[in-house]
Amino acid sequence: MTAMRLFQEKGYESTSVADILKAAGANSGSLYHFFHTKQDLLLEVLRRYRDGIAPMLLEPAWRGIADPIARVFALLARYREALVASECSYGCPIGNLALELHEPDPPVRQAIATNFDGWVDAIERCYIDASARLPATTDRRALAVFTLSIMEGGVMQARTQRRIEDFDRSVAMLRDFVALLERQAKEQRGTT
Amino acid sequence: MTAMRLFQEKGYESTSVADILKAAGANSGSLYHFFHTKQDLLLEVLRRYRDGIAPMLLEPAWRGIADPIARVFALLARYREALVASECSYGCPIGNLALELHEPDPPVRQAIATNFDGWVDAIERCYIDASARLPATTDRRALAVFTLSIMEGGVMQARTQRRIEDFDRSVAMLRDFVALLERQAKEQRGTT
DNA sequence: GTCTATAACCCGATAGAC
């Protein structure tokens, strides 16, 4: 879908319907036959992102990686690659939309939220799969939400500063935190 | 400045010059006498945010709080208050602009980056002031960048989900991390 | 410096032939 690429490159508001038609080599009548409004097109794009989380994002990132904690950092490494490949101008398309649309219509906001949920669900599963290595008191869901915060915040800073180091610094601190949690879990297992 | 409020509420692209003129009770000619373009107005708004970090943000947040680590969380609590007061629709105005403008003109991108620098500088100073309680190997600058990532990512999720819990979860995990770092530093002091 | 009027352009969406 051409609209998917343009929304990612230029944002939703800044991409005109004429831009999409020109890039896709289509005509106004055809597009409006399938999508009643530009917002309908956006909703379809968000559905595709949601459906693509597992096959397009997680599966390639996790190929050959079984360790659940390693999987978390393998996914973050994917975002790093995209940042570096675009000289720090690529951003998470969902995060862009989340902050670009200030008062989105309810279905749009819900569709963005669903994308976040899918991402957090996948990471939460990693932490649950690694449960034996984490302290019993650590909330796995909260840790997954935290991980998404770091990814989005790291991408935001790296893009703004045109500097991959800000993303790396954020991920490095998460790595330290997880290492400390694993050490704490080990101690607790030893003392009980 | 009226433009400041509207850019925050509706975003930059979605706020028309006519909106600003109407809200401010001014006329087109007057505004363009002081600002040659809408982007000039944005740059002035970003300058005001930058100059306001200390007097408008840090000083009120830190009044009566001397402990440097407590200051970090007092600042984060300010963003929480703003989120709650707006039913999770307020966001960090700088973060909004950072992701709304996909390929900003260089001076705009630089002005946003300068705002982030000012925020990170202030938090880095907190961690430096708390140096005795942190492990010697922990990079204070990286920890400050990490803290901004968590704030921005937490705000993004809370806004999208219309749920303060996602912000709280992110901050709670940072709290756990800092507590673990303080414990680690204590151990290191004890063993040397 | 502030006013009104408007230029010049771009937007999303539609109409109606084929």
Next chain:
DNA sequence: GTCTATCGGGTTATAGAC
């Protein structure tokens, strides 16, 4: 289902009187 032409309105910015 796809085409071309266009509507009606909103956009930033300017012109020129006061």
